Amino acid sequence: LTLSTLASLRxxxxxxxxxxxxxxxxxxxxxxxxxxxIRTLRRLEELVRQITTAxxxxxxxxxxxxxxxxxxLIRRDIVFCSSLYL
Numbered sequence: 001l002t003l004s005t006l007a008s009l010r011x012x013x014x015x016x017x018x019x020x021x022x023x024x025x026x027x028x029x030x031x032x033x034x035x036x037x038i039r040t041l042r043r044l045e046e047l048v049r050q051i052t053t054a055x056x057x058x059x060x061x062x063x064x065x066x067x068x069x070x071x072x073l074i075r076r077d078i079v080f081c082s083s084l085y086l
Contacts, residue, residue, distance in 0.1 A: 009030055009031060009032075010032075010040055012029050013026045013027075013029040013030045013037065014040070014044060014074075016029060017041060017074065017079075018070070018073040018074060023037075023078055023079065038079050041074060041079045042079065042080070044074060045074045045080070048070050048071045048074060049071055051067050052064055052067040052068055052071060
């Protein structure tokens, strides 16, 4: 697998995740370890949170709202549980 192939697989997986797909379905799209998928989604959510803060700082309410909605789509299910030992 090339770097561009891996990036496109992750993009497809993130898109599916934001669309409401279950983790097991997303995992089938990535061809990566579960921990890598979780780390990718958590880092993406952190980036979205930082961009939301930046949009708020410059006073762009519309952009802030869009990134808030995007963060809500990412932040769900087992990926954002505080512990996997439930």
